[in-house]
Amino acid sequence: MSQLDASQHNDDNLYKIRHSAEHVLTQAMQRVFGPDKFFMAMGPATDDGFYFDFEPLNDFKISEEDFPKIEAEMQKIIKENLPIIRSEITINQAKTMFTNNPYKLEWLESITNRDEVISIYKTGDDFVDLCAGPHVRYTTAIKAFKLLSIAGAYWHGDEKNKMLTRIYGTAFENKTDLETHLNNLEEAKRRDHRKLGPQLGIFFLHETAPGMPYWLPNGTIIINELLKFWRAEHEKRGYQETISPQLNKKQLYVTSGHWDHYRENMFLSDMGEDGIYCLKPMNCPNAMTIFSQGIHSYRDLPLRLSDCDPLHRHEKSGQMNGLLRVQKFSQDDAHIFVTENQIKDEYIKILDIAKLFYSIFDIKFKIRLGTRPEDFMGDIKTWDQAEKDLQKIMKEANIEYYVGEGEGAFYGPKLDIMMNDCMGREWQTGTIQLDFQLPRNFKLKYTDADGKEKTPVVIHRVIYGSLERFMGILIEHFAGAFPTWLSPIQVKIIPITDAQHEFANKVLQELKDAGIRVEIDDRSEKMQAKIRDAQMQKIPYMLVVGAREAEAETVAVRQRDGQDLGAIAIKEFITKIKEQIYNKSLNLIK
Helix, strand or coil, rough: CCCCCCHCCCCHHHHHHHHHHHHHHHHHHHHHCHHHHHEEEEECCCEEEEEEEECCCEEEEEEEHHHHHHHHHHHHHHHHHCCCEEEECCCCCCCHHCCCHHHHHHHHHHCCCCCEEEEEEECCCEEEEECCCCCEEEECCEEEEEECCCCCCCEEHHHCCCCEEEEEEEEECCHHHHHHHHHHHHHHHHHHHHHHHHHHCCCCCCCCCCCCCCCHHHHHHHHHHHHHHHHHHHCCCCCCEEEECCCCEEEHHHHHHHHHHHHCCCEECCCCHCCCCCCCCCHHHHHHHHHHHHCHHHHHHCCCEEEEEEECCCHHHHHCCCCCEEEEEEEEEEEECCCCCCHHHHHHHHHHHHHHHHHCCCEEEEEEEECCCCCCCCHHHHHHHHHHHHHHHHHCCCCCCEEEEECEEEEEEEEEEECCCCCCCCCEEEEEEEEEHHHHCCCEEECCCCCCCCCCEEEEEEEEHHHHHHHHHHHHHHHHCCCCCCCCCCCCEECCHHHHHHHHHHHHHHHHCCCCCCCEEECCCCCCHHHHHHCCCCCCCEEEEEEHHHHHHHEEEEECCCCCEEEEEEHHHHHHHHHHCCCCCCCCCC
């Protein structure tokens, strides 16, 4: 059943194929196991495949070991060239048809007074389901499919509801596209930050703090390097860093509007006589409070206040995903207070920062313009003007963008940075939001050139976005092999025998004095084993020192990609790697 949100896909052939493949999956399961073994819940097509949710009955269980026989039955259904026929029925007919299925009945009850068209799709003589479609006309149109995995999923995504079983699959228009996708999935598994992070000593997650990462020493180095670069570049551009309270009284968020729009995602604490306190979920109300403390004139604007404070947001357990969706995170945040005629110039400057930051990682990005959501705050006239302002800025700056209808923040439209990693996957990271509402809520004022008090406009912006999310993406983008400037350990010194330990320690000290992050592997292991271990740790350079190198005061340089650069004088190597780090090069030494 996927009655909702289907209209936007009516002309999308791949969507039709995937939607139909899900129906064939359900039909095959009924044939293989019997229709009385489970309740059908729902099964939509998705951006990269489809899934089917069902409730097992009477201790019925299914595992990925059952996939071959299910897929074989699906192939049989496809070869039968069964027609997939749509019919419209009344809601009472639908309730009668699905009288024994609580999930279908719940949905039908929810739309009883909405005058929606009720449609069913029948595949052959033995399968029918409630569905808005669309579907292919015959099952033979499904040319290439694959079942992928099984997981648990709460009904409606609500952990208070029953846990269902979900089967994920995918389908494509041809076998070549399917094979490409399956290969990409294998590559994604190899790059999975949830595995690489703990393996490389970057982070781990623990059941005692769900969605709140522990940053290990290696991960802390990377985070600090990212922030060091961020701070240096923002200081050049006139940003002033601030720190604000982690706990705030409820009233702060009532004033900002977050209490009405975001309360269910906050961590709350009832302090009795002191009232309700909130663990800070975003920085903007605190930035408004900072601005309100002084008397400002137009000469003070733009006022660029930045911060990287930890934030906490209450997420449902089923929504958390490694570093990509967490409950505790930090943002490279900034709130810029401007006059209305400064908006364009400030947006162009922010977009220039974004171009610089993403070019450092050789990451391409697009811009999505998020427009007014349903739960917006303020008046429509102000919203319309703000959206026109952003469209005009993008046009005059000759920056390509696309519109995300209803994707704006509740207080204003925004430009989202949609980046593509090395595998072509799209992620939302940074965002630049235009806000006329919060300054009014906090009654913020500045004195203009004409001596009159006016309300500033605020630009909310992050470039990395959530540092946790950005780190998760970077781990997968680089498969853990970070560029040298970000690598926690940049050099591993490998003495061949104990006789070279003294010289190896001399090299160690010279590299440390030069500011290089370096370790020595003086274990009683074979040289090749040490090199292999360093490569597994994704360390950019291994300096092998034997008797010949000690005598000539050189190092034999090997790279993590297996390339052997041969013997290089120590000072020459230091010069080369320092230049590479300074330039934030993505490439290793030539």
